Amino acid sequence: MSGDMLMISDLNKTFVAPVGEIIALNNIQLNVRKGELVTIIGPSGCGKSTLLKIVAGLDTQYTGTVLLNGKPIVGPSIEKGFIFQEPRLFPWLTVEKNIAANLSLRDVNVRRKVEELIDLVRLKGFEKSYPRELSGGMAQRVAIARALLRNPDVLLLDEPFGALDAFTRSHLQEVLLDIWQRNGTTMLFVTHDLDEAVFLGERVVIMNPHPGHIRSILSIDLPFLRKRSGSAFQEMRRLVLNEFEKVDEPLYDVGGGI
Numbered sequence: 001m002s003g004d005m006l007m008i009s010d011l012n013k014t015f016v017a018p019v020g021e022i023i024a025l026n027n028i029q030l031n032v033r034k035g036e037l038v039t040i041i042g043p044s045g046c047g048k049s050t051l052l053k054i055v056a057g058l059d060t061q062y063t064g065t066v067l068l069n070g071k072p073i074v075g076p077s078i079e080k081g082f083i084f085q086e087p088r089l090f091p092w093l094t095v096e097k098n099i100a101a102n103l104s105l106r107d108v109n110v111r112r113k114v115e116e117l118i119d120l121v122r123l124k125g126f127e128k129s130y131p132r133e134l135s136g137g138m139a140q141r142v143a144i145a146r147a148l149l150r151n152p153d154v155l156l157l158d159e160p161f162g163a164l165d166a167f168t169r170s171h172l173q174e175v176l177l178d179i180w181q182r183n184g185t186t187m188l189f190v191t192h193d194l195d196e197a198v199f200l201g202e203r204v205v206i207m208n209p210h211p212g213h214i215r216s217i218l219s220i221d222l223p224f225l226r227k228r229s230g231s232a233f234q235e236m237r238r239l240v241l242n243e244f245e246k247v248d249e250p251l252y253d254v255g256g257g258i
Helices: 048-056 095-100 108-120 136-148 166-183 194-200 231-244
Strands: 004-017 020-033 037-041 063-068 080-083 154-158 186-191 203-208 213-219
Touching (some): 004 186, 020 048, 020 213, 037 048, 037 194, 048 186, 095 108, 108 136, 166 194, 186 194, 194 231, 203 231, 213 231
Parallel strands (some): 037 186, 037 203, 154 186
């Protein structure tokens, strides 16, 4: 897992509003190594979702440099998978067809890949189920599998477990770590949950608002799988929390945000 896959330098993003210009991101500097799992956390309005959309190529109106594998990001592409907070599944398609999306399951290679992903996200036996027959956590696993179908270089996750109950969230965090360890996919994970950021991340990027900027980047020197109740985890959590005590805004989002 050596070498920088994603390189962000001197990134600035401004929105034009009725009250004038709003600086959403200010001088963002961040490199992500190939195969690394980086979590981004910060209060509402700090620009973490905006940053993710820029990396995804969904927002190209910015100044600065954003490179993926040494090439400028100029728009959406199969090299980047994006997972939203809501699964956004097609209600008229089964699980396997939602994962395949616009690809035909008649293609032997596509069907084999879909079957592998269904097994990977632990949905064996639900291939023919429709979204209405799935729990929220199961639907999100379908969304993860769909994003992985084309083997993206980087998987971008924008608070994907934010709407789930604590038990389901904890389970899906473990599922995601299993996928990451087995596939070695580079991941950039936005969250507003401190425990989630520490549990998942090899590094935690802490952002401040007004304007949105990176306050600090902390390495999480803990082995996987991590024990939330362990003393080492609690100590690392305390260190990250200490950084938040220097932030003027509340620790947890209340929804929305830039």
